[in-house]
Amino acid sequence: MKWDPNSFGQLWLGVLIFTVAVDVASAAQKKPVFSVSSETTELLESYCFSCHDADSKKGGIRLDNLEVLALKDRLNLLNKMQEKLYLKEMPPSKKKAQPSDTERQQLYQWVSAELGKHNASKFKDKLRYPSYGNYVDHEKLFSGEIKDKPFSPARRWLVSPRIFHDRVMDVFRLEGRERTGFATRQFSGVKNPFILPEHSGVRDYDVTMLDGGHLLVMLSNAKWVAGKQIFAARLKTDEKESLLNSLSNKDRWYPKVTPVAFEAIVLKGGSPTDDEMMAAVQEQFDCVLRRKATDEELAKYVELLRASIVLSGNAEGLRQMLFAVLLESDFLYRLEFGGGEPDEFGRRKLTPYEASMAISYALGDRSSDPGLLLAVAGGRLETKEDYRREVERLLADESYYKGPVDHKISGKNMRSHETTHPKQVRFFREFFGYPQAAKIFKDIERSDGYYQNPGRGTLGTPGFLIKEADRVVDWYLQYDKNVFENLLTTEEFFVYHDKDNETGRKIISEWTEAYERLKDTDWKKNPEGVLAEHMEFIKTKDSLRRWVPEGGHQRRTFLRFMHFFSDTIGKGRTPFTTVATSHGYTYHHSTFYSLPPTPHRGRYERVEHKNFKGELEEAEFWDYPVEQPFKISKRKGLLTHPAWLIAHSSNFHTDPIKRGRWIREKLLAGRVPDVPITVDAQVPEDPHKTLRERVESVTNKAECRKCHQQMNPLGFPFEIFDDFGRYRLDEPLEYEEHLVAKAKKKNGSNIYKTKSVSTQGELRGTANPNLDGEVSGPFDIIDRLAKSERVRQSIIRHAFRFYMGRNEMLSDSQTLINADRAYVKSGGSFKAVIVSLLTSDSFMYRK
């Protein structure tokens, strides 16, 4: 038999079915027995025992006494064996005696069968999880030698938090402005039961399942929703007064219309008829599950409804039935099972309705748009061409999915970036992992007072940086050429940029004109007079409308503006297009791009005071580029964006290991094992060494090097950026004994002796000898990565996971190759990748 790792999938399924059968029959059967066939024994003899018997016991592991181990220990060991065999990590490659593919598969099957007896294989379960995505052989995936027909397993896929919110809106059948309003608002009685994991990389997988926590939240959600569904109808009864009085200030909203079938029961004097009850059940199935109830379901729910009405009357009884349908697990899952007859490969195509939902949820957070529903009704969502037509139509649609990239980063002083297809941006933000910056808390003093940690109502500095990274991603997605390469190498960024280029130009033009006109007047001593004299001119400028009298602050505002202009226009610099004393002004993060600072509001707040001497102390401020994106020196791509650099740092220092690991796993499709639990991963303190030197002092040890060589040489070049993302050549040795000077301002940085930063690193793993090799620094490694075919394919693999909600299998090879070709052929269009993925067999077929 030929060794075929792809057959593992089928084997697991077999094991699983076997396990289920064992479970069912377990009461009647004996305990499973550990056994080894003579053939397996020979294999163990030939390939394992020389290192793992009582005498050698390499790595503390013995395989010759498996049967006497406690069951738990044996299963642990077998799990390790299963993983090592699958990954071909054992026997080690340096061993001359290697099993043939057939022998390896034989051993693997034996281990799997033993684990299967106890339903104890952790590895097969692990492979479904995000961190195991790269375990599938990259070369094989893109070799073209795999000819299997792609499919996705028939599945329930738990809805994402955004989709859940959308489904609740569907239950209430919200449309128009009300729906738009709730796109960024929560229902007061609905708590989202779902949390996506927090890590770099694709987060929404089909592996998550409902549990008790979800149920607890859903119980209260469902009760609230059911009550609101019939609230409007109950207002037509004599309960009206008491119902309105029961609404609290925080919970006054209710849908203004109750579906007819519900209202009929609420308003009926006596018991409802069977037909009325059936209509109500069907209505709720349509609202919640977007399908009709089957006869069996109908019978069950009508019985529940009838019994509930007997107990508590029409309205309360109805509410209980609505409540029960809302607790159906299918409300919380996306169902993708396929329909019709299986094809010759045993696959079923998604039903047109399933396909419409799958396409719509892939492109946004909303269920099918009217166009998709029409296609379903007209039998025009069957073929690949049908899928292509609909996907391309929706990609060109600029309104249906339009919305904030992440409403959760919006706060009192900043709104999330909005775009036509936020979900595309979300793929890249998950892939790069830069939103994790919001989870890193910093010591403000180390930032010289510029960093603002996330706080009440604001995500602070990381919030701004995340939004600005989102804008870079969206910019290149809109451009849609060489998207991956541009995101990896762009030297152009958005910083502050709270107004579009045209508005910004207009403001600067008006401000410059005003300053030039007024700078030589007596504006400091006689602001009122100058204002009065030039009021007609001022009134012609939109950006100066705050100088026009509308209260008692005209003088103050004028003085603040003019000092701000003197600091900037007066020194030949362009000011930021929002004045530092504006209400809620919190722009202080330019320094994290290694740009000069912008003025703090406190600088101008005192200029109206009678003790103010008339002159501000000299200070260097940023010459603000109105046209954005703009070039920033010593930055190249998102891996040098402060949001990414902070996200891949610790609270206290940079994290070259984390940065290197990200490159290994996300760009090079590589694997790094988890830190063994026996290792206490600590970077030693040493006041005379840089962080790199301290890291190397432990990770260069033989037992650590094997894993760390996969990460450290990739991460070290980025040591030229500190843990705030600032460019540097020297690293301060932040120890008391190296203190040179104490900070001169509140929350300012102390000055310490420094040591040069080394940015030498090494790139291995592109499978291209022209790219692999020593690198001189971050820009060198970034340029090489951007040219790598492997990097491009790795990003395609992650896009596959994002759009399919699962890890790739070897049988997805054709899908991945086609997506990669589509990208190359289209000149680097990400839309082409999406179209290719959403018209692939992996997307269309279930098995």
Add this chain to the structure above:
Amino acid sequence: MINNRRDFLKQSLMSAGALALMNAPRLSAASDKPPMRFIFMHRGNGLWPRVCVPPSLDAKTMEREKRKEAIDVDLEGHDLPKWLAPLALHKENLTILQGLSGKMCTTGHHSWCSSLGVFKANERLSSIKWATVDFELAKLFPSPAKHIELACFPDGGGNARGSLEGIATGFSARGPQQPNYAFGSPRIALEELFKSVSTDPKARTQYQLDRKVLEFVARNEGATATLLAGAEKIKVQNYADSVESIRERNLKIDAMAETIRRHVPKLDAKYLDPAVSTFDRQVGHSEVLLGALISGLTNVVAFTVDELGHRYTGIPGIEGEKVNMHDVGHNKVIGGLKAETIRELARTHHMTLVDRIVKRLKSVPEGGGTMFDNTMIFYFPDGGETHHSHGWEYPFVILSGDKARVDLRRRYIRLPNYGQPGHSTLGNFYTTLLNAYGNPIEHYGALDTGLNKFGHGQTGPIKQFLKT
């Protein structure tokens, strides 16, 4: 005994019968030891460290207190601060603990879950990093209701803004991004917690309806699961099992009906009135808390005694005033009473609640002693040392029963000040509790980035409190 691979090969082919015996399940002995109970009473507007100092400390110790140096004195022979007088009878069980910092928490006006979870809650769901300490302790001492939370919600600004009369987002968290729900009034708490034994026909009907729906959902999902296999089966079965476990919990509660009925709080009408004053609301909540603990419904209660955004009523001397606690924080005179006096009146009232709880628990026999022997009560500020707090200090008033596994009885303790060797944080304190009661966690809570520069380490329990 098997010594080598030859033996292995020989035995592995013939050892089935023996192994079946070797893998016989272990029997676990059921424990009849009473569980520990924990009551977390937290309040808003800060708790000033200076008012927690026993006035009778000698001059030298007072000097140390002023310099915030470490102090550990026996409370025996010392006067308690006046507001702590209601606890005079319980001095044996009392510890005043000062010097814990919590700068890794959201501080200032409103801190939400921060002081219970030791992270910056930031009034944002996504900021809840993990289960708060009360929930972690509830896992160690399971009960039918697991955990109960009561609150005098803020009705002005601040989170969690709940309805005074409703059930709303509370101040504890069940897990990451999962805030708990709290009962806003004694009336709603009574109705919900004791509905299984309610005498109100409407409540009984609702109780039956809810039971019916859960039975229906459990049957329905269970039936769906039986048609599936593998991972898909687990996805539905898990949910069906969860419904089933809630049903089982309900059955347990039903089985406890007699006990629960005996301990249903008997509250006068004024405590159930929507117009109940804050002082009476707090008394009502304390009675519900006692009923839930004594009946065995729960072993852990979180009680938001007040929050900065709660507008106080019922303060002696200014009963008619609706007192804005933010104004009190800014030292305004209200109804002729100085802010400091209002603060003291509120604190003193809180201590009468603690006294009520301790006395009642001491009156319930349990395991040869009383229920209080197995109880710890923590009274502390949710935001720290003052109205505009920075998290430098979180003073704690702690009542510990005889069987508490932490050494905190009859003492006034000030831990080393911020940045000094031996300084401890809220995280260290909660780690101590969790370690003492069986959770071996290395460190509970987020770290304080500002402490790092002192280089003293900030993880692990406060060893001096762990009983050996």
